[in-house]
Amino acid sequence: MRTYPYVGPAEHLARASVATAGRPVTTAHALAVWLSEQPPDDVAEPFTYTVDTGLLLRLAPRRSEHVVCSGGVPVIAAGEMSFTRQGGNWEVDGVTNQSTGYCPDPESWAAVHAALETAGVEHPAYFTHAFTFRRCAGCGHQNIVRDEYFFCALCDEPLPP
Numbered sequence: 586m587r588t589y590p591y592v593g594p595a596e597h598l599a600r601a602s603v604a605t606a607g608r609p610v611t612t613a614h615a616l617a618v619w620l621s622e623q624p625p626d627d628v629a630e631p632f633t634y635t636v637d638t639g640l641l642l643r644l645a646p647r648r649s650e651h652v653v654c655s656g657g658v659p660v661i662a663a664g665e666m667s668f669t670r671q672g673g674n675w676e677v678d679g680v681t682n683q684s685t686g687y688c689p690d691p692e693s694w695a696a697v698h699a700a701l702e703t704a705g706v707e708h709p710a711y712f713t714h715a716f717t718f719r720r721c722a723g724c725g726h727q728n729i730v731r732d733e734y735f736f737c738a739l740c741d742e743p744l745p746p
């Protein structure tokens with residue numbers, strides 16, 4: 586699996602450490618415990634997740650920076666994940682690769698899938714939204730490509746296909 590180094594603003598990386606890292610979720614029980622600790626209004630919203638190179642899934646509250654969730658290390662997947670309760674168990678009902686800090690490819694699904702299977706957490710068959718990221722060679726801006734439009738949102742330079 587491909588490893589993604591952090592490519593976002595340096596001030597976020599400066600705040601990231603082992604102490605800030607998100608909660609490791611290695612079992613369905615760990616997921617249920619973590620969700621029970623979140624403010625009830627937040628449980629319906631997507632959470633920040635990362636998967637590090639040891640296939641460890643970490644969760645952090647919504648709007649947490651991915652690099653803070655990971656503890657500042659490279660990842661093999663990152664994005665947002667939401668949950669719903671089915672028959673007493675929590676399962677994933679939404680999952681994306683949306684992380685402008687790491688810009689993981691849609692192929693990072695393999696890492697998310699492996700981490701959720703290991704934890705025994707039910708999940709969709711693939712990302713419910715898959716994003717394509719491209720860095721502009723002209724200005725360095727990290728773009729999210731929409732509708733196959735491969736041009737920089739800031740400077741209109743063509744992006745790598």
Ligand SMILES: [Zn+2]
Nearest residue numbers: 721724737740
């Ligand atoms: Zn540009």
